[in-house]
Amino acid sequence: MEIAKVRQDFPILFQTVNDEPLIYLDNAATTQKPKQVISAIENYYAHDNANVHRGVHTLSERATKQYEEARETVRAFINAASTKEVLFTRGTTTSLNWVAQGFGDQVVEEGDEIYITALEHHSNLVPWQQLAKRKQARLVYLPLTEEGSVDVTAAQTVISSKGKILAVTQASNVMGTINPIKELAALIHAVGGYIVVDGAQSTPHMTVNVQQLDADFFAFSGHKMSGPTGIGVLYGKEALLEQMTPVEFGGEMIDFVYDETATWAPLPYKFEAGTPNIAGAIGLKAAIDYLNEIGMTEIQEHEHQIMRYLLPKIQEIAGITLFGPTDPEKRTGILTFNIDGVHPHDVATGFDMEGIAIRAGHHCAQPLMRHLDVHATARASFYFYNTQEEAEQFLVSLVKVKEFFTHGLI
Structure with a gap:
């Protein structure tokens, strides 16, 4: 991968922030979009804008073709068995809520157990809290290892019938x-249960094979993988999606509406009520095509290279607490840290003055903050368009920010 050539596809990266060249390290929140994605969306609106599926005129047929081509692209990207198993949603949050309501309400009964972890983003925690309340089920947190992954050995003793x-x-x-x-x-399958996977932070960074993982449901978002906002995917095994009930009703998802009742369209349309985010799906296809051209193995290896460089160097800096695995092969390109005695918001502000965009706060993971015994953390997240030079500048700025807030030195 020629990073210099790749970066030319991202016009947003070539600007200054606070008179410094922008270094964008907030990729876990959202990623930047290449010209190819922007052009695909623009081309749809400029030439093919029409509603999908029900129109017989030329524009509608062209829009429908592109929309369904996007579904097939997603299917191949995650290795789903059929396009019937690929639902377009607004994003990971919507996908997970659909499963909790449309499937969870069917299979969970009073006294049953729902397993989650302290690692979860609120989007993969609050829906299950609400399901447990509705069904008077028990919410159980699986143990974590010291480095912050699910402890499979311990989980074996926790997961019950x-x-x-x-x-x-x-x-x-x-x-x-x-x-x-x-x-x-x-x-979980051994006790007759189901696994729901939040893939928002994995799908952009590594090869995902839902059949190999044996995931029952798998959710991810377009904007985390150089696609547009407002588009996401819910994968579900076909038999489970047939069983699952829709949580939104209206146009497109119906088969026939009688005076007192209605029947639903076949998969996947059964769940896609209303006019879908057609441009978003087309943009997501362009993003996946772009990632495939680079290669997911190459993307993961690039992030590992940056982590191999950064992790040991950060650990040499006094007064820095680093969270997560120290082995670069066991993590994505996320670096979460704190500077002793400095609030993470001040850390992020200091980095911004250096032209570096990082994130600070609880990252929609308050139970994890409590698990780590901190109120908030700072987070720098790298992607395939971030360079070795940017990683080096991150270290230089980290020391400058630390010295400024601890000793008042610039």
Whole structure:
């Protein structure tokens, strides 16, 4: 991968912030979009804008073709067995809420157990809290290892015959931890339960094979992988999606509406009520095509190279607490840290004055903050368009920010 050539596809990267060249390290929150994605969306609106599926005129047929081509691209990207298993949603949050309401309400009963972890983004925690309340089920947190991944050995003693749902992130949005999804799937399947995987932070950074993982449901978002905002995917095994009930009703998802009742369209349209985000799906296809051209293996290896460089150097700096695995092969390109005695918001402000965009706060993971015994953390997240030189500048700025807030030195 020629990073200099790749970066030319991202016009947003070539600007200054506070009179410094922009270094964008907030990729775990959202990623930048290449010209190819922007052009695909613009081309749709300029030439093919029409509603999909029901129109017989030329523009509608062209729009429908592109929309369904996007679904096939997603199917191949995650290795789903059929396009019937690929639902377009507004994003990971919507996808997970659909499963909790449309499927969880069906299979969870009073006294059952729902397994989650302290690693979860609130989007993969609050829906299960609400399901547990509705059904008077028990919410159970699976133990974590010292480095912050799910402890499979300990989980074996926790998961019981009462287990119905295991909801877990494949990669932590705070520590970059990569969880053993296939092993966890085997544990919950052994007791007749189902696994729901939050893939928002894994899908952009590594090869995802939902059949190999044996995931029952898998959710991710376009904007985390150089696609547009407002578009996401819910994968579900076909038999489970047939069983699952829609949570939104209206146009497109119906088969026939009678005076007192209605029937639903076949998969996947059964769940896609209303006019979909057509431009978003087309933009997502362009993003996946772009990632495929680079290669997901190359993307993951590039992030590992940056982590191999940064992790040991950060650990040499006094007064820095680093969270997550110290082995670069066991994490994505996320670096979460704190500077002793300095609030993470001040840290992020200091970096911004250096032209470097990082994030600070609880990262929508308050239970994890409590687990780590901190109120907030600072997070720098790298992607395939970030360079070795940017990683080096991050270290230089980290020392400058630390010295400024601890000793008042510039």
